[in-house]
Amino acid sequence: MMEALVLGCGEAFDERLPNTSILLRAPGLAALLDCGYSAPPRVFASAGPEDIDLIYISHAHADHYFGLPAVLGRWWEDGRTKPLTILSQPAVIDQIKDILEYGYRTLPARFKHPIDYVAARAGETLESHGARFRFAATRHSVTNLAIRVEAAGKVVCLSGDGMFTDESAALFAGADLVFHEAFSFEASPVHTDIDALLAMAAGAGVGRLALTHVQRKVRLARARIDDAMKAAAVKAIMPEPGDSIGA
Numbered sequence: 001m002m003e004a005l006v007l008g009c010g011e012a013f014d015e016r017l018p019n020t021s022i023l024l025r026a027p028g029l030a031a032l033l034d035c036g037y038s039a040p041p042r043v044f045a046s047a048g049p050e051d052i053d054l055i056y057i058s059h060a061h062a063d064h065y066f067g068l069p070a071v072l073g074r075w076w077e078d079g080r081t082k083p084l085t086i087l088s089q090p091a092v093i094d095q096i097k098d099i100l101e102y103g104y105r106t107l108p109a110r111f112k113h114p115i116d117y118v119a120a121r122a123g124e125t126l127e128s129h130g131a132r133f134r135f136a137a138t139r140h141s142v143t144n145l146a147i148r149v150e151a152a153g154k155v156v157c158l159s160g161d162g163m164f165t166d167e168s169a170a171l172f173a174g175a176d177l178v179f180h181e182a183f184s185f186e187a188s189p190v191h192t193d194i195d196a197l198l199a200m201a202a203g204a205g206v207g208r209l210a211l212t213h214v215q216r217k218v219r220l221a222r223a224r225i226d227d228a229m230k231a232a233a234v235k236a237i238m239p240e241p242g243d244s245i246g247a
């Protein structure tokens, strides 16, 4: 059993929804998947300073990782001593270290817990905290790696941003639950169009597809999305912040 708590499901600039961020729990693992600038209050409300073992960052866009200085600052104030794993592309790990310094200049040297930075690479498999992680690139304006988490006999994935690729579609194959950006109904060089996404997920045998990161104006035209989800050959949902989804 895995449980995915939706902390946020919004795009970068939505006044109504926090950035897409998922708190994934499995036996021996609590993982925060992406942590943008509007995610921290949701993290504080949902997890104590020692609850989260691992943070995954899909790519270096602010709505996916600028929440880290606040989250780690809060955990420092609240006395965290438990080791933390931060998992991301090697180049993004460097940027994470930079924003922690920029955010609170003297703080990283005073963390009372070690941070184990672990490199995520497309096509490689990692094992940590009783779970298995795999990654695949999507097509985005910067390099983005979708993640597949296998634990307790279940599979949960998060796309990060970008149009799916053959590699990311293969990563999602047979997953119980996939959170995927579903930016609009327009074909885009850097985002996913909703109809193509629904077809891909059906073809990949996804158990449940959760549409996130929907462009704010598109999300207001909810009826069109509902119609597309109803017509799809995959079970599709559009979660709200606070939803807990079992896999």
Ligand SMILES: [Zn+2]
Binding pocket: 059, 061, 140, 161
């Ligand atoms: Zn992005």
